[in-house]
Amino acid sequence: MITTIVQVSIAYFLLLGAQILGAGPHHSKAEETTMALGFVLIASYLVGTLCPRVKMPMITGYMLSGVFFGPYFLAFIDPSLAVLSHNAIHELELINHVALGLIAFTAGGELKLESIKSRWKALLSITFIQSLSAFVGVGCLLYFVGGQLPGLSDFSPTQLMVASSLLACTAMANSPSTTIAVINETQSEGPVTEIALGVTVIKDMLVIACFAATMSFSRAMMTPGKGLDLGFALDLGWEIVGSLLVGVVLGGLLSLYIGKIGAELPVLLMGVAFLADYLAEPFHLHGLLICMMAGFVVENFTPHGHTFIHAVERNSLPVYVIFFTLGGAQMELPALKVVGLVATILVAARAFFTWLGTSAAAKLSKESGSVVKYAWTGFLGQAGVTLGFAVLVSNDFPSIGNQLRTIIVAAIALNQVFGPVIMRFGLAAAGEIGEREEDEEDDLLAGEEVLV
Secondary structure: HHHHHHHHHHHHHHHHHHHHHHHHOOHHHHHHHHHHHHHHHHHHHHHHHHHHHHOOOOOHHHHHHHHHHHOHHHOOOOOHOOOOHHHHHHHOOOHHHHHHHHHHHHHHOOHHEEEEEOOHHHHHHHHHHHHHHHHHHHHHHHHHHHOOOOOOOOOOHHEEEEEEHHHHHHHOOHHHHHHHHHHHHHOOOOOOHHHHHHHHHHHHHHHHHHHHHHHHHHHHEEEEOOOOHOOOOHHHHHHHHHHHHHHHHHHHHHHHHHHHOOOOHHHHHHHHHHHHHHHHHHHOHHHHHHHHHHHHHHHHHOHHHHHHHHHHHHHHHHHHHHHHHHHHHHOHHHHHHEEEEOOOOOOOOHHHHHHHHHHHHHOOOOOOOHHHHHHHHHOOOOHHHHHHHHHHHHOOOOOHHHHHHHHHHHHHHHHHHHHHHHHHHHHHHHOOOOOOOOOHHHHHOOOOOHOO
């Protein structure tokens, strides 16, 4: 740990020295951004490697690194101390398009139809009841008490409804990679483990579709003179169904490329991820849905699923490091004083309604007592998909987006700190921590490295 801290410190002071020596009339913003990019790749990765030692996912380290070196923390002492200035963040946001597409590829590829056949009734029951409980419970709570909470009290009734809906949608999301990382680390096996993993990967698809619908609803509510009419329904239908159809076609084309050519697949996937997310908006489609469906098609209906997921997960780490670091850097610390209470209530309410929905669904499915009592502990972690939501909300709703992004990022940070710890406790209480077969561990290994 001390060695890593020394390495990051040396890299930081070398960067400051280069900035001081390079300062002058010929010092460009491009040079600033390039140096920030190089530093982020090194420093954030090193900080991330510390987190498993304290039983936290690596992305928590990336986000904390972004907070520390971003435009709010060190800049409080002196603006020149910040590595990631507002300008550098803006220039690097292009990487978000790549990261969002890769995250969606992974979410679609994680859902393997073969793996859910044995417990499909319980998995589907828990998925839908838990999602409904979290969405309705959190949404109603925030809507009815939000007017009294700092950070939401200055919203108009329409803005509060939109904010409650969007935050409720993020409350549904989980992190397959965080779940996988805890399962790998504890080598757990049993019904709670199977339910936690199965529901988490199924929910990714449901949550992305729900988010697309909620975003369309929110745009309609926030646009003057536009309501929930037939035109809205048609637009929503096109955004979801059209995105899924385009995703099916894209999945087929990717499978064809892998089978016939296969060269430079990681580079191709990054390019496709960027284009799918960047070009979706002009055609009123949803980039996350397109990439998710493409990953699902390649994984389940072609013989190239393993090659596809391997290419995504083994070569996207630098993109994820930058993406999560930027997410942390964009957490507006001054605003956190105002919205911190909202984030804490969001985390607590999400945990309660997740427990309520999971336990009720497990009882209805006649699952074992350990599943009823402890399965909910596997659904508290949040990561890539949720942070992607925060980015999209901030971009689409300028009037309230920055506040909502800060709330969401703060909630992700809290969930990533406490979620894995609570899941470990649940697996231990269920008596499932122990040996797992080596081949099963290999199947889950990818999620431990990238931690989306």
